[in-house]
Amino acid sequence: MTTAPPIEAEVLPSGLDGLLVRFSRTPDPAAMAAARRFAAALEAAPPKELAGGQAEIAPALVSVLVRFDLERTDRAALRSTLERIAGATVQGPLDMPDPARRWTVPVAFGGDQGPQLGQVARALGIGEDAAVAEICASDLRVLTIGFAPGQPYIGLLPPRWDLPRLPEITPSVPAGSVVVAVRQIVLFGADSATGWQLVGRAALRTFVPDRADPMPLQGGDAIRFARATADEIARLSDAGDRMGGARLEVLR
Structure with missing residues (x-):
């Protein structure tokens, strides 16, 4: 059959x-x-x-x-x-193809950088540190680039991260904001409105027109987030290339 x-x-x-x-x-x-x-x-x-x-x-x-x-x-x-x-x-297989590249992206989670991390952790029934650990341990991919130049939709987080969008739009979050909803992560390249929950901030800017590679992330890229302090992200933000300490490995 x-x-x-x-x-x-x-x-x-x-x-x-x-x-x-x-x-x-x-x-x-x-x-x-x-x-x-x-x-x-x-x-x-x-x-x-x-x-x-x-x-x-x-x-x-x-x-x-x-x-x-x-x-x-x-x-x-x-x-x-x-x-x-x-x-x-x-007909399958219906899993993500092996990535050709992997990025490691430093992020400061919680506090002023991610004020809704606690709310997300409570929805998951775990502590904030455990929530951050799950994000950083997840095998994530750039699912697509869209909405704004260079902006990645990253996923998928574990099934319990299928969290709803917020009931109201947040008028503006700063460039580098890391937001979550529906098992996905968006890393904003510029200030933006959002209906997703803000859990952290990176120094990586996903679109810089005058950079040698204006949009460094590509669909299918593997992504790993690495926990950093707010001070480390502030220092990385001062770098001229705006790559924010992101490291690229070519896998094949």
Whole structure:
């Protein structure tokens, strides 16, 4: 007896020059892994239908947008190819592909840097130190870049971190804020409003236009957070490159 895959893929039109490959309508972990695997497959071996034309492969949390050159691409042929690749993707494995790179990012948790850490810890039924330890021990990935230039959505935290968003928007949190909700972490590259809970602050700026690499984080990168003091983050913030002490390892 054949078991159906836990998710299905849809290939949908997106404007005149795009096709959206969607694996779920909700932030399902298997769909997130499928979107990342599908995007990685396209990037490693672009379909022949895209050869010779300008193409864009833009992953989101549970979908991938493929934009193509209208004059050089057969839409129907490309759609058929994407359906084939997406169909193979949902057959599994449906876990994140092995990362090519890993970042270690210092963060000051709690206190003035993360005033809602205590609230998060109470919701989890653990102490603040235990909550920080879980964040720092989690095998996290950049799920997608979005909302603002260079801004990463990072996950997934353990299932009990499926915490709701706040009932009201916080008008502004500072650049470097580390916020949590729905098993994910966002690290803001600039001051921003948020409905997520603020648990820490990093000195890393995820988008600096005049830096040699303006947006250093990439989808699929592994992320490890390392606990730092508020004074250490203040000193790292003064560094000219605005990398905030983040360290990169190339794994393969």
